[in-house]
Amino acid sequence: MAHSSPPQPRSIAPRGPLTGTLTVPGDKSISHRSLMFAALAVGTSRISGLLEGEDVLATAAALRAMGATIERTGDGEWRVDGVGVGGLLQPAQALDMGNSGTSTRLLMGLVASHPITATFTGDASLSARPMGRVIEPLAQMGADITASPGGKLPLMVRGLTPAVPITYTLPVASAQVKSAVLLAGLNTPGLTRVVEPVATRDHSERMLRGFGADLTVEDSDAGRVITLRGEAELKPQTITVPGDPSSAGFWLVAASIVPGSDLVVRNVGLNPTRTGLIAALRLMGADITELDAREVGGEPVADLRVRHAPLTAIEVPPDLAPSMIDEYPVLFVAAAFAAGRTVARGAHELRVKESDRIAAMRAALEACGVPCEEYDDGLAVTGTGGGAIPGGATIASLLDHRIAMSMSVAGLHAAAPVAIDDASPVATSYPVFYQTLDAVTGA
Numbered sequence: 001m002a003h004s005s006p007p008q009p010r011s012i013a014p015r016g017p018l019t020g021t022l023t024v025p026g027d028k029s030i031s032h033r034s035l036m037f038a039a040l041a042v043g044t045s046r047i048s049g050l051l052e053g054e055d056v057l058a059t060a061a062a063l064r065a066m067g068a069t070i071e072r073t074g075d076g077e078w079r080v081d082g083v084g085v086g087g088l089l090q091p092a093q094a095l096d097m098g099n100s101g102t103s104t105r106l107l108m109g110l111v112a113s114h115p116i117t118a119t120f121t122g123d124a125s126l127s128a129r130p131m132g133r134v135i136e137p138l139a140q141m142g143a144d145i146t147a148s149p150g151g152k153l154p155l156m157v158r159g160l161t162p163a164v165p166i167t168y169t170l171p172v173a174s175a176q177v178k179s180a181v182l183l184a185g186l187n188t189p190g191l192t193r194v195v196e197p198v199a200t201r202d203h204s205e206r207m208l209r210g211f212g213a214d215l216t217v218e219d220s221d222a223g224r225v226i227t228l229r230g231e232a233e234l235k236p237q238t239i240t241v242p243g244d245p246s247s248a249g250f251w252l253v254a255a256s257i258v259p260g261s262d263l264v265v266r267n268v269g270l271n272p273t274r275t276g277l278i279a280a281l282r283l284m285g286a287d288i289t290e291l292d293a294r295e296v297g298g299e300p301v302a303d304l305r306v307r308h309a310p311l312t313a314i315e316v317p318p319d320l321a322p323s324m325i326d327e328y329p330v331l332f333v334a335a336a337f338a339a340g341r342t343v344a345r346g347a348h349e350l351r352v353k354e355s356d357r358i359a360a361m362r363a364a365l366e367a368c369g370v371p372c373e374e375y376d377d378g379l380a381v382t383g384t385g386g387g388a389i390p391g392g393a394t395i396a397s398l399l400d401h402r403i404a405m406s407m408s409v410a411g412l413h414a415a416a417p418v419a420i421d422d423a424s425p426v427a428t429s430y431p432v433f434y435q436t437l438d439a440v441t442g443a
């Protein structure tokens with residue numbers, strides 16, 4: 001796991017165009033959910049295209065510790081024998097969540113309505129992240145949760161069966177909080193409801209329906225209302241995980257900023273709750289076209305052709321935030337090469353990701369000679385207008401995979417190499433990122 005592996009320093013020297021074709025790995029959000037829902041189904045599910053990154057492997061290990069049988073049968077191919085909703089067993093040891101907020105928050109939801117007690121631990125990054133946002137609704141449902149000061153890990157969840165069904169309005173736009181409540185609702189009698197004033201990624205809703213849960217989504221004046229009938233029986237499924245649009249984002253920006261690039265990025269999930277980066281890049285003038293639009297695992301997917309293009313600064317529409325929440329670091333990199341000053345506000349949540357991504361990207365870009373201005377809820381970045389950034393700095397990745405990958409992309413078009421102090425966190429979401437980078441730059 002990233003938190004225990006030795007630091008892996010990496011230097012990215014400026015490189016020529018990105019050309020050819022690459023395939024992005026499986027979607028991280030969908031991979032976590034595939035394992036969790038399959039573990040709660042009665043019978044055997046098969047998953048292909050699973051992201052085999054450390055975060056997803058942490059979910060698999062935790063589900064095994066709670067009784068599911070999970071086996072890797074081939075490259076990205078997995079078989080899961082579920083225990084059924086209500087059937088999770090008491091884990092013998094603390095569950096090590098590594099760097100993964102999604103594993104932690106969603107599994108806390110699962111444990112909350114089972115008659116078991118589980119302790120969650122994680123690395124230094126995860127242990128600094130707020131868990132109060134899931135503790136609050138899960139406590140309302142009856143779980144007894146003892147957290148470290150500030151509502152942080154390590155924490156212990158003592159589940160309650162039967163739990164109490166609630167209607168919960170999300171105070172922050174968070175798919176993890178929404179999913180934690182829905183997962184707790186699976187083993188809760190009656191109707192569990194989540195109201196989301198701002199729509200966030202809807203993979204849990206789509207997939208729970210696919211697994212046979214009685215789940216409805218309605219629009220109301222208060223927002224999207226998701227209603228789940230508990231004591232659900234999930235039926236095993238055969239799932240193909242589409243490629244991760246968040247992983248694709250690095251290539252979309254890299255090919256946009258490196259002159260001469262012409263790249264096809266295959267297998268990109270285009271669920272509308274995830275495509276904010278593509279919208280923002282297009283507003284900046286990026287040349288991205290969709291090829292072979294199709295459906296994979298109930299999600300829209302296409303191959304994307306991206307060619308180098310001159311980018312122009314924009315004011316990033318704040319209403320794109322939920323659909324590009326993980327892509328701001330790489331959007332800031334695109335902004336560093338645009339003509340003018342790009343301003344992104346309304347993204348306060350960036351402060352509580354794997355790192356404080358506003359402070360981290362400001363420090364990283366400024367160290368590379370890119371002028372930035374930090375706001376409470378965002379960043380302004382003044383770009384070169386297409387020329388190389390100065391570079392020549394060592395960047396602290398702060399146990400954050402997306403900082404490491406974003407600044408690696410920045411290094412591709414820098415006057416002097418950009419060094420990353422520790423690229424090991426990349427293994428949490430994109431283990432083959434650097435091999436793919438070498439392949440598409442002919443290195």
Ligand code: S3P
Pocket residue numbers: 028029030102173174175176177179201325326349
């Ligand atoms: C995720 C939701 C988002 C996102 C994270 C994955 C999910 O987090 O940043 O990488 O799979 O539900 P929040 O719920 O904190 O916004």
